[in-house]
Amino acid sequence: MFDKLDDILKRYDEIMEQINDPSVVNDQDNFRKLMKEQSDLAPIVESYKKYKEAKQTVEDSLAILEEESDEEMRELAKEELNEAKANIETLEQELKVLLLPKDELDEKNVVVEIRGGAGGDEAALFAAELYRMYCRFAERNRWKTEIISLNENGLGGFKEVVFMIYGQGAYSKLKYESGVHRVQRIPVTESGGRIHTSTATVAIMPEAEDVDVEIDMNDCKFDVFRASGNGGQCVNTTDSAVRLTHIPTGIVISCQDEKSQLKNKDKALKVLRARLFELEMQKKQDAEAEYRRNQIGTGDRSEKIRTYNFPQGRVTDHRIKLTSHRLENILDGDLFEIIDSCIAADQAAKLAKMSDDE
Template identity: 60%
Template sequence: MFDKLGVLEEKFEDLNMRVSDPEIISDQSTWQKLMKEVSDLEPIVSKYREYKQTKEDIEAAKEILETSSDEEFRELAKMELSEKEADMENIQSELKILMLPKDPNDDKNVIVEIRGGAGGDEAALFAGVLFRMYSMYASARRWKVELLSSNETGIGGYKEVVFMINGKGAYSRLKFESGVHRVQRVPDTESSGRIHTSTATVAVLPEVEDVEVELNMNDVRVDVFRSSGNGGQSVNTTDSAVRLTHAPTGIVISMQDEKSQLKNKEKAFKILRAKLYDIELEKSQKAMAQERKSQVGTGDRSERIRTYNYPQGRVSDHRINMTLYKLEQFVNGDMDEMIDALITTDQTDKMQSI
């Protein structure tokens, strides 16, 4: 591992020289590509340099203990050695994590699809709670949320809502949210105080470029029709809505939120490409998860992953047996503690399989 780290440090230094070259700076496309490489390598090289410095400090402290007869000096060296050896353990663990193969999708924007599941109106309301939760989480990280399509119930819920989150690292933070989310609470309409259980399904798809998905246009039927519901006169009186049907998979995407047929078509194809990419991603994730018996990132979109229990004020993630008694904060976007734990578990699984 350390031989490879030395090579990466040399590459990092070379890249830093190249991005300062006026000729390369004048070619913005090349410069941006090189700057991304610099950005990707910086945390690894920084941690490797910290490792080398700590190693030198340990050797210096050991030398003092071997050669010095000054008791006060030796005592200081013992303390230094103890601290630096503890630091070294942490640094080596962090280096192993940094050296894990990077998920190529981690830096991408995401398309999130939430569907109300079992539970009727309560499920639709819960889908609305989840939409708000992810929107607030994104807002706290200064990511942009763009609504792509929605099917509202009229009581504040959603049968389905699809939205995009634009922000660096969005997929890396949200990729473990895919699955079935369950809510247990007493509905406002329940006079006897009986707890109801409802579900909503979340799918988190990385945004993909056209070149990343092979899409045969002969496989896609495009239908246009008049929009229904809110949206103003022009939406309801022109054939602005678009429906795509992908014959090989049976995927159907309907889009009518925009006044422009062209914009609706563009958004629909964006979602279709993401769904087709996700099918292949799910296959590869399942294969990898079986190999390393992963607790998270199994690729199973039908897996029940989390329960939100309102009477007890708790949220429990079943994949990592983690329960937080701060449900209100969690659904208001305070999700980092659980997301960090999921990422750590995934990294531990990967390290054990190396």
């Protein structure tokens, strides 16, 4: 590990020299790449420098204890020694986490699909609440959202909603949200006051670009139709809605949110690209059974990941055994505690696997 850290430190110094070179600054593409690399390496370098300082403090304190006879100086040296040893332990763990292989998809925008599951109208109402929860989470992170397609049930619920979240690191946080979300409460449609259990499925897919997935347009069939529901006179009186069918996979995507047929077509292709990319990722993950076993629920749509219990005001994440009694805050987009805990559990699983491999 320390050989690798020394190489990183050396590379970081090289980058800093190049960044300050006027000829490099004039080459904008190269300059951007160097700045990105510098930004990625900076946290590792900072922690490693602190680690080396703590190691030096240990050596200095031991030297003082060996040579010094003054009791007050010895006590100070002992305090510094204990503090430095504790720092070394913390920083070693921190460096191990920082050196874990990064998910190359983490910085991508995401396509989110939410569908009402078991529970009819109540499931659709819950799906709409999950949509609002993720929109509020996006706002808290200063990310942008954009609806791709929406299928409402007439009661304010969503049978299905597909939308984009644009923001740096969106996938790194939201990838843990894929799976079955369960709600337990008395539905507004229930006259007897009984608690019902309903579900909605959430799929989080990284936005795929042309370089990630190449689509053969001959495999795509486009149908146009008149949009329905909310959208205004222009949307509802022109054949602007688009239905895209990908013949090899049978994937069907409808998009009617835009007034322009061309824009709806572009949005539909964006979703198709993300779904095809997800299928490719799934194949790779299934081929790596060990990876799937160590994953903290980052892709399986059939996995029950979380329960929202209204009578008790609690939310339970079943993967990491975390229970929070902040139901209202969580539904208002305050997902930070849950997501940070998922990230920590994922890192712990990866570190444990790394130790086993060693």
